Amino acid sequence: MSTPTDILAIEACLPPLDLLLAYKHRLAHLRVLCSPPEINPAAARLPPSVQTPSLHRHSPDLRALSARNAGSRLPLPWLQPRPPSKNRAHLPLDALPHSMLFLLGQDGLDALPVTSQHLLSEFYPEPHPGRSYPQLKLQCKNLLMEEWDNAAPDPARYPYQPSLKPHPFMGLDKFTAGRLHQMRSGKSYLRAHPSWDSDVPPTCPSCLSAPETFEHAILRCPAKEPPRTRHLQGVLHIGPDALGWSSAALLGALAHFIKSTATAFPPGMFSRPTSSASLISSRSSNVVSFGYFMSSQES
Numbered sequence: 001m002s003t004p005t006d007i008l009a010i011e012a013c014l015p016p017l018d019l020l021l022a023y024k025h026r027l028a029h030l031r032v033l034c035s036p037p038e039i040n041p042a043a044a045r046l047p048p049s050v051q052t053p054s055l056h057r058h059s060p061d062l063r064a065l066s067a068r069n070a071g072s073r074l075p076l077p078w079l080q081p082r083p084p085s086k087n088r089a090h091l092p093l094d095a096l097p098h099s100m101l102f103l104l105g106q107d108g109l110d111a112l113p114v115t116s117q118h119l120l121s122e123f124y125p126e127p128h129p130g131r132s133y134p135q136l137k138l139q140c141k142n143l144l145m146e147e148w149d150n151a152a153p154d155p156a157r158y159p160y161q162p163s164l165k166p167h168p169f170m171g172l173d174k175f176t177a178g179r180l181h182q183m184r185s186g187k188s189y190l191r192a193h194p195s196w197d198s199d200v201p202p203t204c205p206s207c208l209s210a211p212e213t214f215e216h217a218i219l220r221c222p223a224k225e226p227p228r229t230r231h232l233q234g235v236l237h238i239g240p241d242a243l244g245w246s247s248a249a250l251l252g253a254l255a256h257f258i259k260s261t262a263t264a265f266p267p268g269m270f271s272r273p274t275s276s277a278s279l280i281s282s283r284s285s286n287v288v289s290f291g292y293f294m295s296s297q298e299s
Contacts, residue, residue, distance in 0.1 A: 022144075192213045
């Protein structure tokens with residue numbers, strides 16, 4: 001089975017490029033539509049269908065505000081067809097309002113808030129409740145998250161929700177954060193996770209009593225009960241809503257547990273214990289080997 005790249009993109013907090021570009025376009029359109037013409041010259045060239053109380057609107061054929069732009073950067077009159085020359089470019093200002101109707105509503109262009117409300121309070125009325133510029137930006141972000149969630153893998157295959165902010169556990173050391181990324185994505189060195197080597201049984205090598213899943217390796221394996229009691233007393237579950245994913249203290253405890261038990265470590269790093277008795281006898285050597293590995297990685 002190949003690497004689940006769609007899941008890894010969610011783990012890395014990177015939306016699909018097409019959804020991210022659409023989100024950036026919406027923010028750029030919204031910024032122009034909500035900019036006062038006194039501050040943003042592009043807003044002064046919006047079509048008359050975009051209502052504004054400003055007295056500084058310019059006629060469609062007046063390009064004084066952008067007369068210093070060079071060559072192809074000089075905006076064209078929006079009432080005229082685009083010339084055949086491919087060397088000329090213009091801002092599609094007349095199309096911006098229509099691209100945002102999904103957010104503003106069919107009759108919402110006459111009540112757009114402005115980005116600099118505090119600078120122009122004596123000229124501009126207060127925005128309607130729920131229609132401030134930050135709230136409109138939040139709606140654009142929520143739309144991105146909704147589109148990304150619809151394109152995400154089946155929750156039965158990957159239960160964690162997409163996020164634009166880096167996961168707190170990504171602040172751990174690179175090696176431990178990598179173990180967590182792999183186990184969450186279902187493609188790790190745990191034996192129950194899909195592997196190119198189909199001859200390896202899924203049974204946990206530490207207890208030999210159950211498949212070595214993510215939940216079993218962290219919360220259920222009886223051979224790891226001593227280090228679990230020592231480190232993970234506050235970690236009750238590892239699902240999408242677990243408090244441990246947002247708690248620095250619990251993430252630190254989870255990192256200590258993973259290191260002390262060599263959970264999801266590469267098989268060739270050093271020998272893994274195969275029973276609770278060997279786990280207790282080899283715990284010290286495992287920690288020493290892990291420390292040597294990390295020091296060699298840093299050097």
